[in-house]
């Protein structure tokens with residue numbers, strides 16, 4: 077995707093590419109064997125006529141299929157024998173617990189920078205997003221991790237909400253998929269490129285921090301979209317819409333599958349009305365966000381720069397996440413060979429992560445192991461120094 081040619085804004089400015097991608101998304105709304113029969117709106121038929129021969133592709137990439145696969149039913153997993161598939165997938169993405177020694181030996185004499193997603197990583201996935209609490213044990217291990225390594229939370233939720241859920245002041249927080257970052261005052265060249273989006277502000281302790289919000293101009297639009305989607309989905313039992321300030325989430329986890337199409341349609345109507353917004357999806361959730369060249373990967377780069385930790389051989393960034401939006405961060409770390417992405421998943425998934433962990437319990441064990449290892453490493457350093465004195 078191209079960014080605005082003057083580089084003063086990360087907002088995607090090529091209307092042709094916007095229209096094309098919108099058309100792509102629009103075409104993708106064509107159902108692929110939807111439950112209870114086909115969708116017969118003439119809008120869809122017109123689109124498929126415009127793109128003859130594309131029907132299979134459209135079906136296999138359809139929204140409803142994507143919605144179905146965004147968290148498969150547990151029963152199906154058992155029937156299909158997930159363990160065999162999972163075991164062979166783990167050859168490609170070994171358990172970060174089983175590979176702990178390998179990771180530790182690479183991290184030796186390096187400074188680890190820790191990036192953590194929230195839902196599905198620090199807290200288990202639950203039916204109601206308002207009840208996605210992390211355990212006290214997890215909170216205390218994250219607190220410990222932050223004692224030893226600079227640690228940031230990169231969440232799809234609003235920054236305020238994820239801070240409320242975690243409640244640790246010693247972390248950096250990036251909400252709305254990285255579009256709302258409260259980070260250290262540093263020399264992030266990305267923020268120097270976008271001075272209009274950066275603001276210096278005191279944090280909870282009165283310490284001066286930088287607030288970086290590259291989609292600030294979208295706040296009123298997102299607010300409007302939130303209200304419209306609440307209204308449009310009001311009659312759909314189980315639907316839930318969240319306002320994350322720079323993006324909106326439309327949850328369908330608790331919605332009967334026969335009502336997924338109207339949900340997808342409501343989101344499509346929004347995209348038709350607001351060409352500067354785009355759709356992404358996560359675990360049983362559709363999201364509407366600004367069409368800007370910014371994501372969790374960019375947020376990781378931004379934070380590394382702000383912390384003075386980018387382009388350094390003695391730094392090892394580790395990112396742990398469970399969802400599609402975390403892939404942008406895994407990709408950034410993998411491409412630059414900069415660090416490790418760890419995918420949290422109990423089923424095989426296409427991913428840019430190097431390692432895997434099954435669930436938040438395993439995340440906790442891994443974080444615990446890192447702290448224990450670091451303590452020993454530091455102890456060793458002190459001992460070594462004493463010996464040389």
Ligand SMILES: O=P(O)(O)OC[C@H]1O[C@H](O[C@H]2O[C@H](CO)[C@@H](O)[C@H](O)[C@H]2O)[C@H](O)[C@@H](O)[C@@H]1O
Pocket residue numbers: 193194195196200201202203204205206208230231232233318325327329358359360361399401
């Ligand atoms: O980037 P994250 O911190 O992982 O946030 C991603 C989304 O997480 C939340 O939704 C997900 O978790 C819910 C609670 O377990 C679950 O009910 C839902 O089905 C999941 O999609 C959050 O509510 C979303 O807004 C975030 O975008």
